[in-house]
Amino acid sequence: MSRPSLSSLKTFEVVARLGSLRAAGEVLHITQSAVSHQLRRLEDNLQVQLLEKKGRGIRLTPKGEQLALRLREGFQRIDDALDSITSSTAVEQIRIMCLPSIAVRWLIPRLNRFRNLHPDYAISFQYIDTSSTDVAPDIDIQITWFDGKPPGNFHKTMLFKGDTVPVASPLYLQTIAPIKYPRDLLRLDLLHDATADPWRYWFQGQGLNPSHLDRGMFYQDFNLLSSAAIAGQGVALCPPRLIEQELANGTLEVLFTDRANSSRAYWLFSHSDPRPAVREFMAWLQQEAGEPEVGLSAD
Numbered sequence: 001m002s003r004p005s006l007s008s009l010k011t012f013e014v015v016a017r018l019g020s021l022r023a024a025g026e027v028l029h030i031t032q033s034a035v036s037h038q039l040r041r042l043e044d045n046l047q048v049q050l051l052e053k054k055g056r057g058i059r060l061t062p063k064g065e066q067l068a069l070r071l072r073e074g075f076q077r078i079d080d081a082l083d084s085i086t087s088s089t090a091v092e093q094i095r096i097m098c099l100p101s102i103a104v105r106w107l108i109p110r111l112n113r114f115r116n117l118h119p120d121y122a123i124s125f126q127y128i129d130t131s132s133t134d135v136a137p138d139i140d141i142q143i144t145w146f147d148g149k150p151p152g153n154f155h156k157t158m159l160f161k162g163d164t165v166p167v168a169s170p171l172y173l174q175t176i177a178p179i180k181y182p183r184d185l186l187r188l189d190l191l192h193d194a195t196a197d198p199w200r201y202w203f204q205g206q207g208l209n210p211s212h213l214d215r216g217m218f219y220q221d222f223n224l225l226s227s228a229a230i231a232g233q234g235v236a237l238c239p240p241r242l243i244e245q246e247l248a249n250g251t252l253e254v255l256f257t258d259r260a261n262s263s264r265a266y267w268l269f270s271h272s273d274p275r276p277a278v279r280e281f282m283a284w285l286q287q288e289a290g291e292p293e294v295g296l297s298a299d
Contacts, residue, residue, distance in 0.1 A: 004045040009071055011038040012050060016060055016068035017136045018128075027126070076137030092277045093122045097135075097142045100127050101222035102266060105242040107143070107285075114284050121277055135269050140278045141285075142269040147261075155270045157282070159289040162264035164198060164237035167252045171232030179255055182206040189234030190216040193225050198237050202260035226252075237261070241289075 014024040015035065025032045043050055050064035060068060098107065103125055111123065128144055133152040135142045145162050166185060173179070176188060186208070190199055196213040203210050217233065219225035226243060229236040230251055237260050238252070246252040268285060270278065 004042050008038045008042040008045070010075070011035055012042055012064075013068060013071040013075060015039065015051070015058075016064065017072070017132065017134060019057065019059075019132065021058070072134075072137050079138055091122045092120060092275075093124060094277055094281050095124050095126070095138065095140045097126045097128045097139045099144050101242055102143050103127070104223060105226070106244075109245065110288050113288075114281065117284070118277075118280065121281070123281075133267075133269060135271055140270065140274060141282065143266060143285075144269070145264055145266050147263045150267055150269075155272050155274075157268045157286060159266045159268050159285065160241050162239045162241075162266050163259040163262045164202075164239050164264075165257060165259055166202070166235050166255045167229060167238050167243065167247075168235045168255060169230055169232045169252055170250065172229075172234060173253065175232075182256055182258070183208055185235055185255070186210055186212075191225055191228050191234045191236040192216050192218045193222065193237075194218070194220045198260045202237060202258065205258060205260070239264075239266075241266075 011024065011028060011030075014027055015021060018024050018027065021032050021035045021039075025035045028035070039051060048063050049061050050067060051058050052061055053059075096107075115121070115123075126139070128142065132142070132144065133146070133150040133154060133156070135154050143159065150156055168188075172189075177184075179185065179188075182203070183206070186203070190196075190213065192199060192213075195218075196216065199213050199216070200210070203213075217228065219228055222238075222242065225236050226238055226246075228234070229238065230246060235255065239261075240247065240254070243252055247254065268282060270282060274282065
């Protein structure tokens, strides 16, 4: 058996971490077909199946999970070796993998507060497009949502809840009759994320069982969904912590405080023994997350 190339091993490690060939290609700056070629070559070299299809996606075989774990450890050792020969005067870098919605709407607007406290730290961002609980060796902190308590052995702390409330722009509210009861929302333009399920659960919590929710507009990305609500296109279910600025300046208004996605929360993941700079950043994140919600009573 010939030894596989380092590039094919790295490609597999990234695919295993992200769970997506497309996402791996974006991280590695190669095409999805190049990712597939690297994976096939690796399996041919090892004569072992590492991945298998699951619906429209992929999943690791038991051998694949074993290899992915060892590769994460190996690449972490390489990173540690490189860090050990770096000059002590080098800028301390904190590497964050984060959902776009968290980065754009919650973390980046606050980041200057941390930079004022620690001007010598450099912070780098990468987007994550899945709710993965595994923290890659080359990442210090990962922030994503999860329904219920996340599994896995990585250190995890809940930052804040991700349950949602119905909100709308005054621009939109000016064009409709006054809203008094939850059933009034059934006659309005409802905006959805990937599915209509959050709205369906919200109405069921009000004792209502609508059958026409699939006629609304769908936005898979939360930034698109919230932008549509701000633009006056309809009513959306949004996590209050991700629209704090809009609630504070009146760009969006909460219509009812009853919530959907009640089991959802945003979590902070890290390795078990982070560097001092990473611990300082994590403590600052938790302090920021402890601020009360704008426009709603704290739970």
